[in-house]
Amino acid sequence: MLAELGHFSLVLALLMAILLAIYPLWGAQRGSATLMATARPLAIGVFLFTAFAYFCLSWAFFENDFTVAYVAHNSNTLLPWYYRLTAVWGGHEGSFLLWVLIFSVWTVAVAVFSSSIPREFLARVLGILGLVGVGFYLYMLLASNPFERLLPFFPVDGRDLNPLLQDFGMIIHPPLLYMGYVGFSVVFAFAIAALIAGRLDSTWARWSRPWTLAAWIFLTLGIALGSWWAYKELGWGGWWFWDPVENASFMPWLVGTALLHSLAVTEKRKVFKSWTVLLAISAFCLSLLGTFLVRSGILVSVHSFASDPTRGLFILALLMLVIGGSLLLYALRAPQLRSIGRYQLVSREMMLIGNNILLSAATLVVLLGTLLPLVHKELGLGSISVGAPFFDQMFVYLTVPFVFLLAMGPLSRWKQQSTSALGRHLLMAFGISVSAALLIGLGSDSFSYMATLGLVLSIWILVATVQEVRQRIAGSGEMFAGIKQLTPSHWGMVLGHLGFAVMIIGIAMVTSYSQERDVRMAPGDSIELAGYTFQLQGVEPLRGPNYTGHVAIMDIYANGKKLNHLEAEKRFYTVQRSVMTEAAIDVGLTRDLYVALGEQLNNGAWALRVYVKPFIRWIWAGALLMAIGGCLSLSDKRYRMAKLAHKASTSEKPQMGKASAMGEIKRADV
């Protein structure tokens, strides 16, 4: 019964979305206040009905209602209750319901937090969101209904959740990632609404910035969590695989990062307007493309959902409408945009252009690498695969100039920067970073060019960031007073850049200095790796709620002292008949010790894999720092909507507008 109610609730949500797509847009065109006023209640309605449908599906999982086909395919009575609740997004249909739920949350958030944005503009934004929503809801109801029943013959027990997904990381990874993906739909709606209205000014950029930031924060965390989960769960110590689906989440992130910077320029300096709009549209389009790639089964990936061509066709049609339509609108409207600001060759604008070019190039590299195998095959040239070496190499080439500009951008002024002052700073940063990296590199046991390059790059960022903060507070005389004066959004930028530096250290060290051994060990045996002694105490049988298996008990010694006691598991999930490794990891700031249990050999011996991964935590710590930086920026008073409304209304008077723009140039924070 509840499943039918859930289904019906989804239909109602679709109807609401259809109304949301019609009334407010029409009202905005006709200038009818009554029609525009429907936008908010309709958005809330869409959310409430979707939330109820989501609740119904969760309940079916909780109660083990195997008459619902989706539940029967993705759950089992032996599954612990918390995994039963997260199993809701363990398969295609349910994860799309989560996607739609999150979409409706964003829509409501726009409706609630944007009360001060002009009525007409808000109505258009919500209308566009409704329009996109119609596509999502239709797709779900027609091609992937999670409430389908298996009546009259239903199984006594379910087929269990994919064991890969029975992990804490997996509980929060998809929701965060979807928050990021779908969050870009808001930015997209703002861009389209502005294009329709023909009013792409700096207020548009200012309204879009907090939403872009929010989506970007979620996407950053989601991707980092995914990487952490893969490291822990897949059992061979890798943290990024250049898998098509990872790429699909990485592309919106790259474009989102470019958009964050480009929006800043558009807001402050009123330039790059058409470029910024294109980025805002692309971020969401790439999210949609990612969804298509994951859910159509068009590419081979560990993430693929069970696929059938009709679903793929439906999403492709949706893609054509949303992306094709918005790019057409862009092609028609963008030529009318005028950028009025002027700037010199050495200026912050130019640095940010560089940033955008490099990030876009990176996006293109990932896009090409992901789609090339497909294109190659469809052209009849045979199957090829584009592997990690290609991406790794390209990203080294792209990162070096990117980091070079990253240090220069914040140090430069808008409009024009004196070359000699910038040169002095850079010379100093360069000297410090190269000598520090060489000292560290030569001081270590083995010298690696890649690790040294990574160190140079991250110290370069570090020094330049410190210089920038010093330069900024120098004007205010006393140091602490100066530090207090810096805005949260400025600290956000500092943290974001430092996070990137931390991440580069992690990546460079892990790729250069990881050590691993595949060994055969009997209980009592011990091996040495990178100064650590791993001793196998024994392998014992293991019994969990829905799996059996073995656990290897390993003691680790360093310099004769016992360091830790690790238990690496190998689980056999009985219902799905699949084997999973649960690696045991001794976490450390400067290194991880990682043990994975392999196959049983004869005479009680086991195959084991042991890794020492230096600085790997820094990769995720860097991502976390970036996300915290994003949160700091988001907390900046500039984005409080009520204040914005006031400013927006005053800035329409020309002389006031000029004054406030001047004030911002002086503050000059990105």
Next chain:
Amino acid sequence: MKKLSLFLLPLLLFLLVSVFLLQGLFSDPTERKSSLLNRGVPDFSLPDVMNDSIVYGPEVFDNQITLLNVWGTWCVTCAYELPFLTQLREQGVRIVGLYYEQDLDPDFGAKSLRQIRLDIDKKLGQLGNPYAFNIFDQQRSLSLDLGVTGAPETFLIGPQGKVLLHHIGDVNERVWQQKFESVYQRLSGQALNQQESVR
């Protein structure tokens, strides 16, 4: 006008990409061109999995249309296709198994030949036995020569011992209808005609 065309570029790029996406949707991502197509089955001499004393060579494919199905009891997807293959056998399709065992079972270590046979009997007893017989590819030598990348994979071999189709992944009703059936019918039609002309 020149400016407009610049702004049209993203749209055109997207349309180009979507053409490929559309095409890709209807082709199997796991499909690969087999290097063996239209060539003879490589030479081999391998025993029956159930009986070491029977040894097979390429001549087992002579004068008959055969599906050569690569499988193992450890392979989950293979279990899915067994019932459908059994149906095919009942319709008169000759199916020969190419059995190979993984070096080590991920859970329980190396298996004895006796255990392998027991497992095969059990599996085929449960899900149906589509095979006329099973060739035991002990060292995976024939699999290697055939370019097998995993299990299940299925080859359609013509009466002259030529490899005519190579499918990676399970054979189900849809795959059979779309990929195999037309070729199979054409071949068996030819075979009939030849028989009649001999008469």
